Amino acid sequence: MITYIIRRLIQSIPIMLGISFLIFMIVQLAPGDPIDRFRNPNIRPEQLDQLMRLYGLDKPLFEQYFSWLSAFFQFPWNDRAWGYSLITNQPVRDSIFERVPATVLLMGSSLVVTMIVSIPIGIIAAVKQYSWADKIISGFATIGYAMPSFLLGIYVLFFGGVWLGQLTGGAVSFPLFGRQSIGSEGDVLDIAWHLVLPVTSLAIQSIAGYSRYLRASMLDVLRQDYVRTAKAKGLPASRVIGKHALRNAMIPFITLVGLSLPSLVAGAVITESIFSYPGLGSLTINAISQNDYPVIYATGMLTGFFVILGNLVADILYGVVDPRIKY
């Protein structure tokens, strides 16, 4: 197991290097320049050169790449490791870590909601296959799955934030674009109130996917011999479904959760941007639109890192929940 993890980590090094190189090259080759915004008729060429030197833009590309890469991994103790934002002049590390809690909160709560809703739904749909409940759930799942996330976001925002308020005469309305607060800003209730709509729109989509997935794997397991044996020896249905069937049906499900880890950290760019949520996703979008190189590098590297880590965690979890798998 340990050797397997180590081997996988070593295998991921070239991919990480590839990611870093790819991001670096795309950003470097782009026509936009971070000192463009300083260019105006009043600035002297020497001053521009000075700025270039200050940001290290005068060095050869490969030198820039390697100095950036070697500094990158010093982030735990060096706040300059990821450089300074070209727009806000803050250390990139700090502005990223500042956004992480918000994104983890958003994605974490939508993951929890997804689990709480999709597991019972998936079980019901599988146990009562072809019943009206199953048909409703499957119908909902198909629609939720076919609906692009930005559409879902916009419509959740409209129905929850605008329509509901107009319907109830303003008695119930969820905050939009971070405007209203209830109580004082930043207390638990206020944060929860702001989370409702983005979490709903994120959860609807993943509930649709997860419940479909669980239904399929549950149906598969329910046909197995050991489930029939458990029924035959007179175990109550709850025990057969909850213990014998569900535990096995959850195995592929766990992978899905592991694979969703990167989006947990990188954030749902689209949903965050629609709801003006101050997470990592909107940070990335702003950085890309402003040519803020250091921030783009850091968010790209982080995302790539978490994709690889998520795959690894999923594989390890496989081994933990399924004793038949040995590494």
Next chain:
Amino acid sequence: MESADIRATGRLTAPEIDEVDLVPVRTYWQLVRIRFLRHRLAVIALVTLAILIVMSIIVPVISGETWKKSSLALIDAGPSLAAPLGYNDIGQNLFVRLMKATQTTLIIGFAAVFIIGLLGILVGSIAGYVGGWVDNLLMRLVDVILSLPFLFLILLIVAFFGFRDIRVIIIALGIVGWTTAARLVRAEFLTLRETDYAQAARALGVGHRRLILRHLLPGALAPLVVAAALGVADSVITESALSVLGFGIAPPDVSLGQMLGNFRESLYSNPERIFYPGILLVTIVLCASFLGDGLRDALDPRQKVEG
């Protein structure tokens, strides 16, 4: 069971041979057509898509430049015969605009899939045919691209160009999207390369190019066609997501995603305006994926056609 049948019909082996002769011989493509027509949802999807394509070509052609003309007098004007859905907040004919937007979105979807297909076939067939370190290198490149979120890379490339017209969006979608197609073609090639007919062709002295184009590629066609149909849906969704984030097609051009991206303006006063492009978009996406499902069943030679 079988003996019961024989007893009921009173026939034995000889008539069975006759029956075999009675079954008309059908070519592969005839079977494909029959199987496809049996898939009701796919047929409906094909018809709907065809109607949308025709509408999105005809309406902008007839109305000329109407889709970008705005008029102060017509701001937020109600529906009329010339404008069945009324006018928007800068006095543009909403229906004509929707059709023009559908046209742009469909062009992006199909063109992006074309590039994805070309790149995917090129890389996939080289990797699958040559094998060895070339294969290894290309597949690691695929791994690297897949390790980064799709949208992040596309955003980088769109930002890279600095301007956002239809060509840039198509190229960006193509550059990022080819990885799955390449994996698909590679996997097919790996198995097809070792088949008896490929061996036979090689033994006859068929060259590499002919072997790839005439013998291996047709075998990989079926999964590619299915992937292409689903790829149209994906490309359309991604383009719209880009627009919602503010990285899509820049005005004066218009796409469904761009119309959706302006949702904040009509949220309170004219909410129906966020539903028109949304409905069209979902229709296109659903049609493309049903079409993909139908094609998957139709192109699979293992599926039997009875009667």
